[in-house]
Amino acid sequence: xxxxxxxxxxVIALLAVWYIACIPMNVKEVLxxxxxxxxxxxxxxxxxxxxxxxxxxxxxxxDALGGSWSQDRARLPSPHQITAELWKSTWEEEVNGRRGIxxxxxxxxxxxxxxxxxxxxxxxxxxxxxxxxxVLLAVGIxxxxxxxxxxxxxxxxxxxxxxxxxxxxxxxxxxxxxxNGLIPKAIISAYLSFFPVVVGMVKGLRAxxxxxxxxxxxxxxxxxxxxxxxxxxxxxxxxxxxxKIGIAASLVGAIVGELPVQRGGLGARMLxxxxxxxxxxxxxxxxxxxxxxxxLVWLIGWLEKRTLTxxxxxx
Amino acid sequence: xKTPVIQAKDLNLTFETNDGPVHALKxxxxxxxxxxxxxxxxxxxxxxxxFLRCIAGLETPTGGSLTxxxxxxxxxxxxxxxxxxxxxxxxxxxxxxxxxxxxxxEIMGYSKQKQAEQVQRTLELVDLAGFEKKFPWQLSGGMQxxxxxxxxxxxxxxxxxxxxxxxALDEIVRDHxxxxxxxxxxxxxxxxxxxxxSIPEAVFLSxxxxxxxxxxxxxxxxxxxxxxxxxxxxxxDSKEFIEIAHRVREGLKAGSEV
Ligand SMILES: Nc1ncnc2c1ncn2[C@@H]1O[C@H](COP(=O)(O)OP(=O)(O)O)[C@@H](O)[C@H]1O
Ligand SMILES: [Mg+2]
Numbered sequence: 001x002x003x004x005x006x007x008x009x010x011v012i013a014l015l016a017v018w019y020i021a022c023i024p025m026n027v028k029e030v031l032x033x034x035x036x037x038x039x040x041x042x043x044x045x046x047x048x049x050x051x052x053x054x055x056x057x058x059x060x061x062x063d064a065l066g067g068s069w070s071q072d073r074a075r076l077p078s079p080h081q082i083t084a085e086l087w088k089s090t091w092e093e094e095v096n097g098r099r100g101i102x103x104x105x106x107x108x109x110x111x112x113x114x115x116x117x118x119x120x121x122x123x124x125x126x127x128x129x130x131x132x133x134x135v136l137l138a139v140g141i142x143x144x145x146x147x148x149x150x151x152x153x154x155x156x157x158x159x160x161x162x163x164x165x166x167x168x169x170x171x172x173x174x175x176x177x178x179x180n181g182l183i184p185k186a187i188i189s190a191y192l193s194f195f196p197v198v199v200g201m202v203k204g205l206r207a208x209x210x211x212x213x214x215x216x217x218x219x220x221x222x223x224x225x226x227x228x229x230x231x232x233x234x235x236x237x238x239x240x241x242x243x244k245i246g247i248a249a250s251l252v253g254a255i256v257g258e259l260p261v262q263r264g265g266l267g268a269r270m271l272x273x274x275x276x277x278x279x280x281x282x283x284x285x286x287x288x289x290x291x292x293x294x295x296l297v298w299l300i301g302w303l304e305k306r307t308l309t310x311x312x313x314x315x
Numbered sequence: 316x317k318t319p320v321i322q323a324k325d326l327n328l329t330f331e332t333n334d335g336p337v338h339a340l341k342x343x344x345x346x347x348x349x350x351x352x353x354x355x356x357x358x359x360x361x362x363x364x365x366f367l368r369c370i371a372g373l374e375t376p377t378g379g380s381l382t383x384x385x386x387x388x389x390x391x392x393x394x395x396x397x398x399x400x401x402x403x404x405x406x407x408x409x410x411x412x413x414x415x416x417x418x419x420x421e422i423m424g425y426s427k428q429k430q431a432e433q434v435q436r437t438l439e440l441v442d443l444a445g446f447e448k449k450f451p452w453q454l455s456g457g458m459q460x461x462x463x464x465x466x467x468x469x470x471x472x473x474x475x476x477x478x479x480x481x482x483a484l485d486e487i488v489r490d491h492x493x494x495x496x497x498x499x500x501x502x503x504x505x506x507x508x509x510x511x512x513s514i515p516e517a518v519f520l521s522x523x524x525x526x527x528x529x530x531x532x533x534x535x536x537x538x539x540x541x542x543x544x545x546x547x548x549x550x551x552d553s554k555e556f557i558e559i560a561h562r563v564r565e566g567l568k569a570g571s572e573v
Binding site for chain 1: 371373392393395397398399401403405407408409410411418419421422423450452470
């Protein structure tokens, strides 16, 4: 609770900056709307205004800027407009809407709950594949010199390819062999999340020092005993740290995978919003994505705390 | 005369490093009998740790011969002939004290019931009964080191090798643990190899004191203690004790003058 005040201060400051930024960002559209409503604008010619700077327009028309925070399709919608859009595309749509779950029995394809769920399910599947693969690769890398030499460079190279360039290719290739829907997105998501898990897990499995390994040698312990009794437990804190990064990367991967195919999901909502100038829709989807990322990372953090407490490693 | 438990003949170990060879051990000859308490003392870098690790089969000598229980050190290690106590307690933070002591027993495939018995017995041996369920961070440094000794004792090896086990502890705790260790040795009849750089500690504990000197690491003197087996802490003020300590100090001095 002691964090509440600082966090609140930052939030209020951000909101203030946002509201102020709305004025110059939206000034052209706001002035055009005001002009139509009969307010005199300086300069009166739209052509002249087009070439002027945003700030200059603001300074010359201080009386006509009342619409800065309610402009339709604003370049920068104000926070309360986005909040209204969030409300409209979640509660309103599902509870009161014709297509909502209350009246139709299934989630509306216009609601962010529906799209958020699509993204979330791809994120989960992708994360499970990515984290599982990451752990397996790490175990291989730690135990086999050949794998250490061969897998690690490829893992690093794989992350230097921009995912936005790779995602459409993965989707097209998989589509051509008849795989579509959730799986291609999950694969892109796994592609992004396996890497931090490999790196963290390799570090964790190698965390035991010489002395601890020598101790097991004095017991004549086997490799698998060393793994289960020493390496694996030592790696748990490292694993959770990389899982936090991994699940956030998974979410990004799922969203990127939704951009090329307009078949639902937060990524589709964002791109769709930009096609039609629905900035509020973009922002609303963005906030849902950010909220989901925060929730997922928090969830892993909670699991981490519980696990480490049970292991006796958190004092 | 019985055959020695540990026998080193003209033992050599040279580490090949980037700065050239390091003669960690050169021409080491030593017999350790069943039930001996042998201390290795000498300045830092004289090969005490290296010699102990050779006995444990953790380091391979480059010359000479070394037998433990009549076997090669590596075979002795595989036969679990010794318990090893490192300078740091090195307890697993995710295991309780009992769980840490159980570790070697699990690895060696003891039955659940036998594990529980051994843990109880060794906890009592090191005076930690009642701490089985505690985690290492809940114990003081001295208690952690006692737990690590219990871990080395749990599987009833005849030999106990200790590398400066009390080096990181303050003197009061150390005195106490030394007295405890002597009692433990007396009760169990184990053969102990003990590395230290403290003269009073070596004299107080040992039946045999091995004085070593560096560059190259070698044995300069082996002192058979004339102190009785029963040793109260006050024995350190006796004339006999002071005489032995003096001889150790002379041995160390002679080694460093070469
Ligand atoms: N693994 C190693 N590689 C190279 N040199 C080593 C290694 N271990 C020990 N040495 C060297 O061998 C000598 C003896 O070391 P050590 O046995 O640790 O001495 P002590 O325990 O008496 O302080 C030192 O000079 C040390 O630097
Ligand atoms: Mg040493």
